[in-house]
Structures are given as C-alpha cells and as structure tokens.
Amino acid sequence: xxxxxxxxxxxxxxxxxxxxxxxxxxxxxxxxxxxxxxxxxxxxxxxxxxxxxxxxxxxxxxxxxxxxxxxxxxxxxxxxxxxxxxxxxxxxxxxxxxxxxxxxxxxxxxxxxxxxxxxxxxxxxxxxxxxxxxxxxxxxxxxxxxxxxxxxxxxxxxxxxxxxxxxxxxxxxxxxxxxxxxxxxxxxxxxxxxxxxxxxxxxxxxxxxxxxxxxxxxxxxxxxxxxxxxxxxxxxxxxxxxxxxxxxxxxxxxxxxxxxxxxxxxxxxxxxxxxxxxxxxxxxxxxxxxxxxxxxxxxxxxxxxxxxxxxxxxxxxxxxxxxxxxxxxxxxxxxxxxxxxxxxxxxxxxxxxxxxxxxxxxxxxxxxxxxxxxxxxxxxxxxxxxxxxxxxxxxxxxxxxxxxxxxxxxxxxxxxxxxxxxxxxxxxxxxxxxxxxxxxxxxxxxxxxxxxxxxxxxx
Amino acid sequence: xxxxxxxxxxxxxxxxxxxxxxxxxxxxxxxxxxxxxxxxxxxxxxxxxxxxxxxxxxxxxxxxxxxxxxxxxxxxxxxxxxxxxxxxxxxxxxxxxxxxxxxxxxxxxxxxxxxxxxxxxxxxxxxxxxxxxxxxxxxxxxxxxxxxxxxxxxxxxxxxxxxxxxxxxxxxxxxxxxxxxxxxxxxxxxxxxxxxxxxxxxxxxxxxxxxxxxxxxxxxxxxxxxxxxxxxxxxxxxxxxxxxxxxxxxxxxxxxxxxxxxxxxxxxxxxxxxxxxxxxxxxxxxxxxxxxxxxxxxxxxxxxxxxxxxxxxxxxxxxxxxxxxxxxxxxxxxxxxxxxxxxxxxxxxxxxxxxxxxxxxxxxxxxxxxxxxxxxxxxxxxxxxxxxxxxxxxxxxxxxxxxxxxxxxxxxxxxxxxxxxxxxxxxxxxxxxxxxxxxxxxxxxxxxxxxxxxxxxxxxxxxxxxxx
Numbered sequence: 001x002x003x004x005x006x007x008x009x010x011x012x013x014x015x016x017x018x019x020x021x022x023x024x025x026x027x028x029x030x031x032x033x034x035x036x037x038x039x040x041x042x043x044x045x046x047x048x049x050x051x052x053x054x055x056x057x058x059x060x061x062x063x064x065x066x067x068x069x070x071x072x073x074x075x076x077x078x079x080x081x082x083x084x085x086x087x088x089x090x091x092x093x094x095x096x097x098x099x100x101x102x103x104x105x106x107x108x109x110x111x112x113x114x115x116x117x118x119x120x121x122x123x124x125x126x127x128x129x130x131x132x133x134x135x136x137x138x139x140x141x142x143x144x145x146x147x148x149x150x151x152x153x154x155x156x157x158x159x160x161x162x163x164x165x166x167x168x169x170x171x172x173x174x175x176x177x178x179x180x181x182x183x184x185x186x187x188x189x190x191x192x193x194x195x196x197x198x199x200x201x202x203x204x205x206x207x208x209x210x211x212x213x214x215x216x217x218x219x220x221x222x223x224x225x226x227x228x229x230x231x232x233x234x235x236x237x238x239x240x241x242x243x244x245x246x247x248x249x250x251x252x253x254x255x256x257x258x259x260x261x262x263x264x265x266x267x268x269x270x271x272x273x274x275x276x277x278x279x280x281x282x283x284x285x286x287x288x289x290x291x292x293x294x295x296x297x298x299x300x301x302x303x304x305x306x307x308x309x310x311x312x313x314x315x316x317x318x319x320x321x322x323x324x325x326x327x328x329x330x331x332x333x334x335x336x337x338x339x340x341x342x343x344x345x346x347x348x349x350x351x352x353x354x355x356x357x358x359x360x361x362x363x364x365x366x367x368x369x370x371x372x373x374x375x376x377x378x379x380x381x382x383x384x385x386x387x388x389x390x391x392x393x394x395x396x397x398x399x400x401x402x403x404x405x406x407x408x409x410x411x412x413x414x415x416x417x418x419x420x421x422x423x424x425x426x427x428x429x430x431x432x433x434x435x436x437x438x439x440x441x442x443x444x445x446x447x448x449x450x451x452x453x454x455x456x457x458x459x
Numbered sequence: 460x461x462x463x464x465x466x467x468x469x470x471x472x473x474x475x476x477x478x479x480x481x482x483x484x485x486x487x488x489x490x491x492x493x494x495x496x497x498x499x500x501x502x503x504x505x506x507x508x509x510x511x512x513x514x515x516x517x518x519x520x521x522x523x524x525x526x527x528x529x530x531x532x533x534x535x536x537x538x539x540x541x542x543x544x545x546x547x548x549x550x551x552x553x554x555x556x557x558x559x560x561x562x563x564x565x566x567x568x569x570x571x572x573x574x575x576x577x578x579x580x581x582x583x584x585x586x587x588x589x590x591x592x593x594x595x596x597x598x599x600x601x602x603x604x605x606x607x608x609x610x611x612x613x614x615x616x617x618x619x620x621x622x623x624x625x626x627x628x629x630x631x632x633x634x635x636x637x638x639x640x641x642x643x644x645x646x647x648x649x650x651x652x653x654x655x656x657x658x659x660x661x662x663x664x665x666x667x668x669x670x671x672x673x674x675x676x677x678x679x680x681x682x683x684x685x686x687x688x689x690x691x692x693x694x695x696x697x698x699x700x701x702x703x704x705x706x707x708x709x710x711x712x713x714x715x716x717x718x719x720x721x722x723x724x725x726x727x728x729x730x731x732x733x734x735x736x737x738x739x740x741x742x743x744x745x746x747x748x749x750x751x752x753x754x755x756x757x758x759x760x761x762x763x764x765x766x767x768x769x770x771x772x773x774x775x776x777x778x779x780x781x782x783x784x785x786x787x788x789x790x791x792x793x794x795x796x797x798x799x800x801x802x803x804x805x806x807x808x809x810x811x812x813x814x815x816x817x818x819x820x821x822x823x824x825x826x827x828x829x830x831x832x833x834x835x836x837x838x839x840x841x842x843x844x845x846x847x848x849x850x851x852x853x854x855x856x857x858x859x860x861x862x863x864x865x866x867x868x869x870x871x872x873x874x875x876x877x878x879x880x881x882x883x884x885x886x887x888x889x890x891x892x893x894x895x896x897x898x899x900x901x902x903x904x905x906x907x908x909x910x911x912x913x914x915x916x917x918x919x920x921x922x923x924x925x926x927x
Contacts, residue, residue, distance in 0.1 A: 031670070035689050156655075163652040170634060188627040191620075191655070206495065224714045225499040229632070229693075246710050247691045253717055254688070258803055277825035284796050285830055288789055288876075292834055295785030296841055302781050306851045313774045317766040320787065320910055321759035328755055328903065332748050348474070361741035362748065369745075370752050377760060385767055407752075434792070441784055 013040045017048055025055045034060070038067035053080055058087040066096040074103035077112075086115035093167060094120070095140040095248075098127035126241075135219045136212035138252070139233045139242030144172045146199055148182050153195035155185070168245045170229040174203050179239040181232055183207060209234055212241055217256050223249035287434060294438040301442055305449035308457065312390055315452055318378060318399045319445070325370060326406040326444045330436050333359045333414030338428050341418060356415050363411020367404040375400030390456055398452045405451075406444040413439060472496060476504035480512050490519040498524065502531035505540065513543055522548075526555035529564070538567035541576075550579035558584075559602045559712070562591050599683045600676035602716065603697045603706030606630040609637045612646065612664035616657040623654070631709055635694040638667045645673060645696055645704040673698050676705055681720060687713040751903060758907035765911055769918035772925075776859060777852035779921055782842055782868045783914070789834060790875040790913040794905050797823045797883030802897050805887060820884055827880025828873075835873035842868040859925060867921045874920075875913040882908055 013036060016028045029037055041049060041064065053061060053076055061080075065073045065088060077085050077100060089097050089112060101109040101124060109128075113121050123141050130136025144162050146155050155172065163169055172190065174182045183203035193202055208226060210219045210233045223231055223246055231244045302309070309315060337355070346352050379396030417436050418428035476496055483489045493501070493516070501520070505513055505528070517525065525544075529537050529552055541549050541564060553561045553576055565573045565588070577585050587605060594600030608626050610619050619636075627633055636654065638647035647667030657666050673696045674683045687695050687710055694707045766773070773779060804819065846854050846861035853859045883905060887897030 033672075033690055035691075160656050163656055169652060170632065187651075188633060191633075192624050192627055208497075224718065226497050227499075227711045229711075246693075246714065247688065250688050250710065250714055250717060253714065257718070277822040278829065280800075280822065281826040281829040284793070284826065285833065287796075288792060288830055288834055289837065291789050291792055292785065292837060292841065295782075295788050296845065298784045298788075299781040299845060300849075302784070303849055303851055306777060309780060310777050310852060313770060313777075314767075316773050316780050316783075317763040319780075319783070320762045320766070320914075321756070323784065324755055324759055324762075324906060324910070325752060328752065328906075329748075332751070358741045358744070362745040365742060365745035366749055366752055369749060370756060373753065373756060377756065381760060381763065385764075437788065441788075445784075 009036055010040050013037055014043075017044065017052055020048075020051055022055055025052070026057060026060060029056070029060065034063035035067040038064050041068060042072065049076065050079065058084055059091055062088045062092040065100065066093050070096075070099045070103050073100045077104065078108070082111065082115060085112055089116055089124070090120055093140060094123050094127060094142060095138070095242075098124050099132075102128060102132070130212055133216045134212060135210040135214040135216060135233045135244060136241070138216050138219065138248050139212075139244045140167060141242040142166050143230070143232075143240075143243040144169060145240070146172050146174045146185065148174055148176045148200060150174075150199050151195055152190060152193040152197045152199055152202065155190060155199050159187075159190065168230045168243065173232055173240055173243070174199060175240050181207070181209065181234055181238060181240040184232065207232060210244065211235070216252050219244060220249040220252035220256070224253060291434055291438075294434060297438065298441050298445065301445050302449075305445075305453075308449050308453045312388075312395070312452060312456055314382065314388065314390070314395060315398075315449070318374075318395075319448065321374065322399065322402050322406060322448050323441050323444050325374075325403055326410040326440045327437055329363060329366065329407045330410035330414035330440045333362070333411045334418060334436055337415045337418045341422055341428060346419065346422075352419060356412065356419070359415035360408065360412045363408040364404075366411075367407035370407060371400040371404030374403045394456045395452075398448070398455045401455075402444070402448040402451050405447050406440070409443055409447075410440045413443075472500035473503035473507065476501060477507050477512075480504075480508065480516055486519075493519045494521065494524060498527035499531050501528045505532070506536065510543060513540065517544060522551055523555055526552050529553075530556050530560045534560070534563035534567050537564045541568075542572075546575060547579055550576045553577075554580045554584050557604050557606075558587055558591050559604060562588055562601070566592070594676060597680055598676060599674050599678045599680050599695075599697050599708060600705065602680050602683075602712055603676070603708050604631070604712070605706050607635075607637055607694065607696075607707045608633060609639045609704070610649065610663045611640065612638055612662070612667065614663045615659065616654060616661045616663065616666070617659045619654060619663055623651075631711070632693060635692075635707075637696055637704060637707075638663055639704055643703045645698050645702055647671065648696065671696075674708075675700070680716060683708060684713045684716045684720075688717075755903045755907070758903060762907065762910050762914065765914050766918075769914075769922070772918050772922050775853060776864070776921065776925060778846060778850075778854050778859070778864055779867070779918070781845070781851075782838075782864075783917065785838070786868065786871050786875055786917055787910055787913050789872060790879040791906055791909045793827060793830060793876050794879035794883035794909040797827070797880045798887060798905055801884045801887045805891050805897050816888055820881070820888070823880045823884040824877060827877040830880075831873035831876035834876065835869040838872045839865045839869035863925055864921075867917070867924050870924075871913070871917040871920050874916050875909075878912050878916070879909045882912065 009032065013029070013032055016025065017040065019025075021028075041052065044052070056064075061084075065076075080088070089101075101112065104112075113124060116124070127136070127139075127141065142165065144159055144166055146158060150158075159169065159172065170187050172185045172187065174185060176182055183200075183205040184207045185199055185203045189202050190199075208222065208228065208231065210222070210231055212233055212235050214233075219231065222228070223244065229246045231249075232240055233242045233244060235241050337359075340346055340355070346355065375396045378399040379392045382392035382395055414436060417439075421428040476493065479489060479492055483492065496504075501516070501524075505516065508516065520528065525548075529541070532540065541552070544552060553564065556564075565576065568576075577588065580588075591601060591603070607630055608623060610622065614622075623633060623636070634651050636649040636651060637645060638649055640646055647664070647669050648671040649663065649667045653666045672686065672690055672692060674686070676697055676699050683695060686692070687708065692710065694709050696704055697706045697708060699705050801819070801823070843861050843865035846864060850861065854861055854864065886905065886908070891897045
C-alpha cells in the first residue's frame with residue numbers, strides 16, 4: 001500500500017536511477033507509478049536521462065512518455081533508436097502518441113509512422129489532422145464499439161476481449177454498419193443484463209455528444225457539468241471518431257483556470273518556471289509599457305488641476321486612497337463579471353442589464369458606507385496632524401464625497417467594460433485590467449480635484 | 460438524416476426548461492419532458508425561476524431527481540431552496556443526496572433548522588452524516604462518499620460478480636472495487652477490468668492489487684485532488700488511522716473541487732470574498748465586498764501618513780505629484796505579476812524545494828531589475844518631454860530643471876519595480892512556509908505594500924536628489 005507522500009517516493013526513484021544499475025533498473029522502477037517517474041525525469045541531468053531511456057524497455061518507457069510534457073518527450077524521441085521508438089508508439093495511448101508526434105518535424109514523424117503497424121499508423125494520422133485545442137485533438141480513438149442489434153452476451157464478450165486495451169470502459173458505444181453513433185450502453189446496465197436481449201433495448205439514445213471541431217474548454221465544462229466519464233466525439237457526418245475521458249477534462253479545466261488567473265495579473269500562463277529571466281521579463285514588458293503611457297495621461301489630468309493642487313497640498317495625501325478604493329471596487333466587479341462570462345452566465349439580455357444594474361447598486365451602497373467612513377477618518381487624521389489653512393472637515397467632506405461617487409462609477413465600469421469587450425470579441429480577461437484601472441484613475445482624479453475646488457476653494 | 464436524437468453540445472437547455480414550466484400546461488407531458496433534462500440544467504434553470512415556478516417544478520420531479528438537482532446547486536442557494544419543500548420531503552431529499560453535498564447544505568443552516576431535517580432521516584444516514592460533519596472542510600474526510608462496493612479476499616470471482624450486479628445501481632461508479640478484511644481494513648483494490656476477464660475458480664485475492672494509492676481522512680483535500688489527477692485515479696479510497704476504509708473520493712468529486720479552488724484563488728486576487736452568484740441581492744453582494752474595502756481604507760491611512768511625512772517636498776515641487784500614479788501603477792502591476800507567477804508555482808508544486816525557491820526569487824528580482832531599467836529609461840524621456848512641454852510650479856519658475864525630476868522618476872521606477880517584483884514573490888512563499896494560503900497576499904495587501912514602498916522610494920530620492 002502506498003500512502004500519498006510523493007516527496008520520499010520521488011527521492012527513492014531518484015536514488016534508483018542514480019545507482020545506474022543496468023540489471024535492476026527496470027525491475028525496481030516497476031514498483032512506482034509512471035507519473036512519478038516522469039516527474040523525476042524532468043529534474044534529471046542529461047546523462048541520467050539517457051541512461052534511463054536506453055535501459056528501460058518500451059512498455060515502461062511508453063507509460064513514462066504518456067506522462068511527460070510532450071515537448072520534452074519529443075526531444076528524447078530523437079535520441080532513441082528508431083525501431084525502439086516505433087515499439088514505444090505502438091503501445092502508447094494514441095492521443096498521447098499523437099501529441100508527441102505533433103511536436104516533431106513532419107519528415108521525422110513520418111519516418112516513425114512508416115515503421116508502425118498499419119492500424120496504429122492510420123489512427124495516428126487521423127488524429128494528427130485535428131487542432132490541439134479541439135475535441136478532436138483531445139480524444140482517444142480507443143473505445144469499445146458494439147454493433148447495433150448485438151446480443152448482450154456478445155457485447156459482454158467484446159467487452160472482455162477489449163477491456164485491457166481500452167482506457168475507459170464505463171460506457172460502450174453502439175454504432176451501425178457505417179460507423180454512425182446510435183446510442184450508448186452504460187457498463188452497469190450491461191453487466192446486469194441477461195441474454196437473450198438485444199443491446200438496442202439496453203442503450204440510451206439521448207446522448208450528449210461533442211463534435212471533433214468543438215472547443216476543448218467547452219467540452220471540458222460539459223464533462224464537468226454533466227459528470228460524464230466518457231464523452232463520445234463524432235465528425236461532421238455523425239460517425240463516431242473517439243471518446244474524451246474525464247481526466248482529460250480535469251487537465252483542461254486546470255489549465256484554463258490557471259490561464260484566467262494569469263491573464264488577470266497580466267502575465268501569460270505559458271510563462272514557464274524554467275524560462276530564463278530575460279524571457280520572462282520581455283513577456284511582462286508590454287503590459288508595463290502600456291501602463292507607463294496610460295500613466296502619462298493621468299499625469300496630464302493632474303497637471304490641469306495644478307492651481308487647486310498648489311493651494312491645497314494635503315489633497316495629495318488622500319489621492320492614493322481614493323484611487324485605490326475605486327480601483328479595487330472596479331476590480332471586484334470586473335472579477336465577478338469575467339468569471340461569469342467564462343461560465344456562460346450572461347447568455348441573455350435581461351441577465352446582462354440586471355447584472356450591470358446590480359453592480360451599480362453594489363457600488364452605491366459601498367460608496368456611501370466607505371464615503372462616510374473616509375469622511376470620518378480623514379477629518380480625524382487631519383485634525384491630528386494639522387491641515388494648514390483649510391478646515392479638516394471640508395477636506396474630509398471632499399474625500400468622502402469623491403470616494404462615494406468614484407466607487408459607484410468604478411463598480412459600473414468594472415461590470416460594463418468586460419461585457420462590452422466580450423461583445424466585440426476581445427478577450428475580456430486580457431484587456432480589462434490596465435484599461436479599467438486607468439479609466440477609474442482618471443475619473444477618480446477629476447471628481448476629486450473638481451470637488452476640492454468647489455467645496456474647499458469655493459470656486 | 461434522422462440523427463436528431465444525438466444531442467450536440469448546446470447551451471440553451473436551462474431556458475428551455477424555464478419556458479416549459481411557464482407554458483406547458485399538459486401536466487403528464489411536462490413531467491416526462493422535465494425528467495429527461497440533466498440535473499445540471501435543471502439546477503441552472505431553478506436560479507432563473509421565481510418561487511411559484513420552482514414549486515411547480517418540484518411537483519414534476521421524482522425524489523431521486525430532486526436530490527440530484529440539489530447536489531448541483533451551490534450550497535448557499537440550496538440552503539434557501541430546501542425550505543420550499545415540506546419538512547419530510549426535504550429530509551428525504553437530503554438523505555438521498557451524496558453525503559458530502561448534504562452536509563454542505565446542512566452546515567449553511569442554523570442548528571435548529573438543520574436538526575429539524577436530520578431527526579426525520581433514517582438512523583444510518585444520520586449517523587454517517589454526523590461522522591462526516593466532524594471532519595474539517597479542508598480534509599479528505601469531508602468530501603468522501605460511501606457509494607462503493609467491497610469484496611473479501613477469499614471471495615470467488617463468480618460470487619463477486621453477483622454482488623457487483625446486485626449493487627451496481629447504488630454506486631456512482633464500478634470501475635474500482637475495494638477489498639477489505641473482516642474488520643473493514645482496506646487490503647486491496649480491484650480493477651473492474653480484471654474482474655470481468657477473470658475466470659472461475661479464481662479468487663479475489665489472486666487478482667486484486669496489493670499495492671495501491673490511498674489517502675487518510677485527515678489529508679488535505681487539495682493534495683488529494685492533485686493526486687487523483689496525477690495518477691488518473693477514478694476512485695481514491697479514504698482510510699482512517701487504523702487503515703479502515705471510510706469512503707471514497709471520485710474523479711468527478713475532484714473535478715468540482717478543482718473548480719471551487721480555482722474560483723477561490725481568483726476571487727482572492729480581486730479581493731472578492733466568494734464566487735459570483737446570480738441570485739444574490741445587491742445588498743448581500745455589497746456586504747460581502749465591504750470588509751475588503753474597509754481593510755483597504757485602513758491600509759490607505761498608512762499610505763496617507765507616509766505621504767504626509769513628505770509634505771515639505773510635495774509643497775516645494777508640485778510637479779512630483781504628476782508622476783506619482785504612474786510609478787505606483789507600474790510597481791503595483793509588476794508586484795501582482797510576480798505574485799501571480801509565484802502563487803501558480805506554489806499551487807503547481809514547482810516551488811517545493813529550497814533550490815527552486817532561491818532560483819525563483821533570484822529570477823524575479825532580475826525580471827524586476829531588467830524591466831525597471833528599460834522602463835526607467837523610457838520614463839526618463841517621457842517625463843522629460845512632458846515637463847518641457849507643460850512645465851508647472853517650480854519647474855516653470857526655473858528653480859528645478861525638467862531633467863532633474865525626470866532623473867528622480869527614472870530611478871524611482873527602476874528601484875520600485877525591482878523591490879515590488881521581489882516582494883510579490885517572497886511574500887507568498889513566506890506565507891506558504893507558515894501554512895497560510897499564499898493567495899491571501901494578493902489584492903489589498905500587496906497593493907498597499909507596493910504603494911508604501913514606491914512612495915518612500917520616490918519622495919526620498921526626490922528629497923535627496925533635488926536637495927530640498
């Protein structure tokens with residue numbers, strides 16, 4: 001039994017590999033999960049990696065390659081003799097094999113394909129047609145197909161015959177002579193059924209199905225929402241092409257949420273931890289440059305209020321307060337809106353109006369509360385440290401009112417802007433951040449300095 | 460082609476359900492149609508309905524379907540809707556639900572209400588729920604369910620197959636089966652594939668795997684989810700300290716937890732305390748977001764105090780104020796970038812070893828410095844141009860040259876960016892080391908820390924370089 005504790009396990013694996021024992025390596029590593037070995041592989045040095053791939057047999061290597069990052073796997077394909085690569089490809093899960101082949105140059109992957117058994121070769125060539133981020137690119141062509149009209153006894157035989165070579169057997173797929181998907185038989189139903197009984201009686205015909213061209217994230221969400229362990233994928237003609245397993249959906253969702261998170265912070269999620277610092281720096285530079293120029297617009301705004309500012313220096317003390325509060329309120333509505341968009345909440349006009357109106361009310365409520373609090377704290381603060389020739393309470397009033405108004409506006413913009421971007425087909429998660437911040441800053445400053453002139457200077 | 464019964468992925472099912480409830484008057488047909496929709500779609504549709512429409516929906520769903528629908532609802536919403544059912548029916552629904560989902564709902568209620576439902580449940584179920592409720596919500600124990608099939612090692616495959624057939628309908632999945640001894644100690648797992656290809660008179664102990672993965676009831680649920688994903692485990696057994704099997708966590712459960720956790724991290728980055736929720740009133744949303752804003756207000760008083768201590772500098776050279784938002788904006792952004800990369804690194808477990816952490820910190824500082832130098836240079840020219848074209852205050856009076864202020868701005872950008880990048884990466888790592896969720900550092904905290912740092916750098920440099 002193995003309790004979950006990867007740290008010590010990975011160290012054990014590392015020790016085994018480092019021992020460089022030709023004789024025992026294969027035997028000893030068989031005790032570990034290929035996923036752990038793949039994880040250790042990524043931290044090995046070149047010598048150890050080469051020793052590993054030369055020593056292990058194609059079965060174990062195939063399993064390790066299934067769990068390796070496909071870019072790394074592709075590099076090491078080039079360092080193994082061609083015959084062995086072909087043997088590895090023959091036993092690998094087809095979807096993983098196709099992913100690695102896609103990383104290689106066309107003529108190199110063709111060389112490997114020519115060494116494969118006809119059946120595997122056809123399947124891999126078929127798979128490589130699909131884009132990586134579609135259902136076609138995600139599916140595996142290994143599933144158990146049953147012929148329409150079959151008896152449950154024969155279906156059970158087909159299951160027993162193919163069980164070990166198929167990744168998921170929770171559902172079996174009924175097709176007609178031309179490969180059209182007719183229905184699905186749940187494994188549970190099959191094992192409970194007694195012959196004589198045609199599988200047509202057993203199958204469900206109401207089946208949620210993906211098309212090969214469907215977007216992978218949409219497919220993953222369907223799998224999550226409906227709890228589907230095996231989702232059938234059909235082509236334009238409704239012929240069954242493959243299935244997508246739930247673990248693939250988990251990986252996609254994981255990557256997607258990472259992506260959302262990263263976009264929000266204006267970084268790119270494929271920025272690898274192993275990237276050089278220069279590469280990372282250049283990755284992030286565009287956003288910062290953009291902010292620099294947007295910042296200059298703000299400088300321009302402040303400059304136009306110079307007269308007010310030079311008379312009441314204390315205004316500067318509370319400028320970050322107002323901008324931060326408005327910025328944060330904006331970000332809050334932005335976040336809920338972007339999240340809602342990625343989950344397809346806003347699929348109806350009424351829902352959109354309701355949402356924007358709600359955000360306005362949220363902003364006003366918090367604006368009033370925070371405005372009152374700011375008035376209080378600012379007045380107390382200035383009474384303690386002294387505010388020169390101006391009444392602390394007047395400055396407090398300016399700060400409080402500005403906070404109230406800019407919070408309400410920021411809240412509406414935060415909800416409106418991403419919806420607008422989505423409408424004109426720009427990814428709201430990417431573009432919203434800096435723009436909404438700048439917009440809020442500009443509005444906040446104009447409100448603040450204008451109110452200051454009105455309230456304190458009586459202009 | 461008559462392939463219409465194949466449902467391609469579409470998104471308007473909830474709206475179809477809504478219009479069915481509103482417009483379909485033939486009750487039998489309505490029942491039939493409603494029962495065909497997936498529980499997920501029905502749960503989505505419920506959020507769009509008013510109470511009366513929901514009542515008519517309940518009348519058309521079977522008890523089991525209702526339980527499935529309530530499993531899909533967010534627990535806060537479910538805790539409101541459950542009162543729309545009468546007490547006995549609500550108790551039945553909670554009984555039928557996956558135990559971890561039922562617990563989530565019960566824990567949303569006040570104790571009296573929860574008790575009024577649980578007293579109506581059957582004893583076994585109530586006991587299991589009580590047991591589950593004892594586990595902290597961040598542990599594997601709180602998310603497990605009891606829908607699995609067990610065999611004993613001496614069982615023959617034929618007998619095992621019989622048991623499987625009898626119980627198959629009561630469990631979520633039968634891909635992984637569990638082998639226990641007479642004291643419920645987990646001693647093996649069995650792949651369904653191996654059972655169906657095995658021939659009589661094989662015994663279970665001959666085909667079970669004695670080496671398998673399991674987790675403890677007290678294990679952190681996020682770690683468990685990661686392991687399920689990593690090992691592609693369809694059902695992870697959960698045992699107590701005596702190796703006794705207590706429940707399982709399926710990959711489907713894991714999928715939901717991944718989603719929740721992701722929403723959590725994301726919400727923290729934006730300082731929104733929880734998931735977006737359509738049905739929630741504006742007042743409730745406002746109240747949820749209010750604490751963050753109060754926190755930010757308090758933190759900003761610190762920023763104001765820092766600024767107040769530079770009052771003389773500011774009064775002497777108003778032009779400095781022009782570039783303050785620019786510096787704060789960029790420093791804040793680079794800090795958030797480093798923070799996000801670091802939080803992602805921690806959650807992907809790439810930042811576990813000391814070596815990696817040192818490497819990561821060095822890298823982030825270099826990233827900050829590189830961008831600091833580039834942007835500092837850029838800022839020098841733009842600030843210089845800006846002040847030459849539109850001079851104000853002391854610059855206009857010729858007391859201070861535009862190039863002097865531009866130099867202060869440039870140096871501030873450079874140092875503030877480097878420091879912010881460092882802080883953005885070191886803070887989550889420190890928090891993680893003392894077992895505080897690193898994502899909490901995002902939002903208001905990092906913003907304020909960056910603001911204060913950047914302002915101190917900016918005005919200190921100004922005071923020194925412009926010799927005020």
